[in-house]
Amino acid sequence: MAQTMRQIEKRWTAMNPREMFTYEFLDDHIADFYRQEQKLYTAFRIFAGIAILIGCLGLYGLNSFATIQRTKEVSIRKVLGTPLASIVYLFSRKFIWLILIAFLVAAPLSYFAMHNWLKHFAYHIDISAGFFIAAITASFVIAALTIASQTIKAARANPVKALKSE
Known part of the structure; x- marks a missing residue:
């Protein structure tokens, strides 16, 4: 490559002695765009x-x-035989609704923002429902892990400690 560039520069100088030989590669030029x-x-x-x-x-x-706040309620439910999964669902239900509402607000806004950003590219991807399905799934998984860690700890606690003052 270097030898070829020297040959081209030599020919350029022979044909245009007053002009300085400058060049750039197309892949470098395209990389600058991005x-x-x-x-x-x-x-x-x-x-x-x-x-x-x-x-x-x-x-x-x-x-x-x-x-x-609901330690005593969890303890009573546990004493009455409520399964761990039901207790986790009880705590995560309201957070799931909050995440769903947030997603319903954010999805149209992000679609609009992505559409406006991508329309400036000659070759761009299509915005499909897959992106939004992946986003809501990731949100639910992250929320479930965050909620379950604390809720399972509370549900496995000894109910006697929470109810001994009652």
């Missing part, structure tokens, strides 16, 4: 990770607060 998009992608990934972490911490804190 360099800003790569920076945006990196920043988006970092901030999305921070947002997910903050959301999980908030959900964990809210669920911890609800669990502490």
Whole structure:
């Protein structure tokens, strides 16, 4: 490649002695077009990770607060023979509704934002329902893991400790 470029430069100088020989490769030129998009992608990934972490911490804190408030209720349900899965469902039901409502608000906004961003590219992907199904599934899995960790701990606690003052 270097030898070829030297030959081209030699011929260029012979034909145009007043003009300086400059060149750039097409793949480098195309990569420059997408360099800003790569920076945006990196920043988006970092901030999305921070947002997910903050959301999980908030959900964990809210669920911890609800669990502490309902410790006696969980203990009574446990004494009466309620299965662990029912107790976990009892706590996660309201959070699942909150996630569903948040998704219903965010999905059209993100579709609109993605559509406006992608229309500036000559070759772009189509926005399909698969992206949104993956997003809601990931949201539910993350929320379930966050909620279940605290709720299972409370449901497995000894009910005698919570009910001994009653």
